[in-house]
Amino acid sequence: MKGLYYQLKSVWKDKLCIMSFLLPVVVALALNFIGGIDLSSVAEFHFGVLESDLSAQTIVWLERYGSVTIYKTQEELTDAINEPSTYMIGVKSDGDSIQTLVSGDELDLFRQTADTLPALYEGRESAGQISVTVLERPDMMAGLQNIFISITLIVAMFMGCTFNAMNIISEKENGVDLVNQILPMTQSGYVIQKIFVGFIGGCLSAVLTACCYFRIPVKNVLLMLVLIILSAFIAALIGLFIGKFSESLMVGVVYIKIIMIIFMAVPLVSYLLAAGGLISVLCYFVPSSASFEGIMKLANSDKPMISKDIFILMAHCIIWFLLYLSISKWQKKHS
Amino acid sequence: MWGNFCSLFKKDCQMMIAGKFFLVAFGSLIIYTLFINYGYVHYMNAELYNVYLYDSQGTQQEVSELIYPVASLEELNAVLSSDANGVGIDASSGTPDIVFYYGSEKTDNHRADYASSLLHQESGYTAWIVGTNTLESKQRKEMCSELLFIEIIAVGFLGIASVLFKEKQMGAIRVHAVLPFKKGLFIMAKLTVFLLSDLIFAVLMTVLNIGVSDAAVILPAVLVQTAILSLIMALMGFGCTMMLKDFRQFSLAYVVIVIFASAPVFLSANTSVKMAWIDLHPFYHVYMGLKNACFGMPVTNPVYYICSICGIAILFLIVQTAFHKEMGKEG
Numbered sequence: 001m002k003g004l005y006y007q008l009k010s011v012w013k014d015k016l017c018i019m020s021f022l023l024p025v026v027v028a029l030a031l032n033f034i035g036g037i038d039l040s041s042v043a044e045f046h047f048g049v050l051e052s053d054l055s056a057q058t059i060v061w062l063e064r065y066g067s068v069t070i071y072k073t074q075e076e077l078t079d080a081i082n083e084p085s086t087y088m089i090g091v092k093s094d095g096d097s098i099q100t101l102v103s104g105d106e107l108d109l110f111r112q113t114a115d116t117l118p119a120l121y122e123g124r125e126s127a128g129q130i131s132v133t134v135l136e137r138p139d140m141m142a143g144l145q146n147i148f149i150s151i152t153l154i155v156a157m158f159m160g161c162t163f164n165a166m167n168i169i170s171e172k173e174n175g176v177d178l179v180n181q182i183l184p185m186t187q188s189g190y191v192i193q194k195i196f197v198g199f200i201g202g203c204l205s206a207v208l209t210a211c212c213y214f215r216i217p218v219k220n221v222l223l224m225l226v227l228i229i230l231s232a233f234i235a236a237l238i239g240l241f242i243g244k245f246s247e248s249l250m251v252g253v254v255y256i257k258i259i260m261i262i263f264m265a266v267p268l269v270s271y272l273l274a275a276g277g278l279i280s281v282l283c284y285f286v287p288s289s290a291s292f293e294g295i296m297k298l299a300n301s302d303k304p305m306i307s308k309d310i311f312i313l314m315a316h317c318i319i320w321f322l323l324y325l326s327i328s329k330w331q332k333k334h335s
Numbered sequence: 336m337w338g339n340f341c342s343l344f345k346k347d348c349q350m351m352i353a354g355k356f357f358l359v360a361f362g363s364l365i366i367y368t369l370f371i372n373y374g375y376v377h378y379m380n381a382e383l384y385n386v387y388l389y390d391s392q393g394t395q396q397e398v399s400e401l402i403y404p405v406a407s408l409e410e411l412n413a414v415l416s417s418d419a420n421g422v423g424i425d426a427s428s429g430t431p432d433i434v435f436y437y438g439s440e441k442t443d444n445h446r447a448d449y450a451s452s453l454l455h456q457e458s459g460y461t462a463w464i465v466g467t468n469t470l471e472s473k474q475r476k477e478m479c480s481e482l483l484f485i486e487i488i489a490v491g492f493l494g495i496a497s498v499l500f501k502e503k504q505m506g507a508i509r510v511h512a513v514l515p516f517k518k519g520l521f522i523m524a525k526l527t528v529f530l531l532s533d534l535i536f537a538v539l540m541t542v543l544n545i546g547v548s549d550a551a552v553i554l555p556a557v558l559v560q561t562a563i564l565s566l567i568m569a570l571m572g573f574g575c576t577m578m579l580k581d582f583r584q585f586s587l588a589y590v591v592i593v594i595f596a597s598a599p600v601f602l603s604a605n606t607s608v609k610m611a612w613i614d615l616h617p618f619y620h621v622y623m624g625l626k627n628a629c630f631g632m633p634v635t636n637p638v639y640y641i642c643s644i645c646g647i648a649i650l651f652l653i654v655q656t657a658f659h660k661e662m663g664k665e666g
Binding site: 020023027044045065066078081084089090100104105106107108109111112113114115116118119124126131132133134135249253 | 382383415430431435436439441442443445448449451458460462463464465468469470472473477582586590594630
């Protein structure tokens, strides 16, 4: 218990560690306040038209489908269409009809839209007569925002890994590691203290981040807490692994970067590509996949089924812990 | 003086080889190239919504070939729930009724009108093409400029720190205080090494991913922009190393700079999300310079170049002051 007190004291002295814990919380707060970034414009169509070329009715008609920007000259319009970051469709009048301009490098979606736009224009009178039934579904953009939130949460949960690794490596570099060897402290006692410190840090960071902008029903809070606790425990363990295998801070930072990238990219890519079958099973070898899936389910449904994810995380906890113990034992035998 | 510079340059190169910096850069070049050639250009595409028609009485005779017929109302519901962007037309009652899941107000207008237009034969109209790129060449150029930017911001910045912290900790910087050469040379040699390695990286990256013939046209402009970015990042890395105590502090500064410098830039430059304050973000202009150079539209505004040169000069002066201070410290 006293050892733990010293560990926490050394963490408290290290302002850098505290700041790295607060980083995801700051990002969460910033996202919360900046919320004004309107992502809905990404999925909209953008039309560019020439000044005093199309009639006012045509522009109103175009505005039903997306935003319309007016340009003074043909050159400005062409430049705007060719601008690589947007998918603007140029619209010009052509007698009674309209013609469309594209830059030729857009996704098929926008090219097909441009190809069919004159036909829609000609049929605009009759289009209103057909009855339309719109079925409800969760907002697409909310889904996109949930991805942002989940990834920030994953980073927060796995901060314990960064922290533990940094802490152990700097102890190694400062020679504290050697001092520890002659102190009356068992290896297991040391490991438990370290895991505990990283675990508490990761949990706190994730809970604060979640409180900042994750809105879930009260009954799911407990499930969320379980996910956070399991993930933070795994993160603390992985931090111990990094600490064990890297000799200098520089190497440690490279390892942490690689692991962070894998932890963020694997669940994100498998989610976006909707991976199935063997690949999705393979993804579960990265613990953050299960956490990410769990958070997304919590965010998207009222009655989330996350027992599978919790089970996978538990399996990770046990396997990594046993692996760490056996490696430590093996090293002790051979040193 | 030239001899001094050469020996410093040689020493820096050796340090970077020993620190496996070139290996990391070469490794990332291979990963980026594989990603662009086998991943990005193959999987990034989006088609217009699919339209499904349930027409049990055969009332719709002239439907377009783009419509997928379904056999029952259940099947129509099933395909719509699996393809939530799709549009269903239920013509079983004799008059067509359009059904789809809510997307957003304006796209829904388009989806409804598009689906009803497909009930008639299409006109075969194709839009005029005013650009010179194809989808693939655009994607290659876009990804190439992005990865080049990331590589220089993230890896180059880290590289200079890893080399310099070693020298700082070993006391090599203080040794330079008593060596008989101009102190600016030390900084110049470091900058030259990183500038050259970034330029070589930029050449390889462009040639391997955009193709030799296209790359030859845009390469001069790309190299100018790479040089500006590389000098800024190397000087910032140098400055951070001199001012921060150890690599640990640096790693936090690194995270802050990389996240806050690049995230808003990418959001504004690649999507139609435009934030009002983004014009005040210096990296936004450098990134746009690099991106436009990749697209063969180099920046011609002299203000941009004047600002870049002034920025680099100011950074250089700050770094020089910090360097002198570091040399003057007593061990």
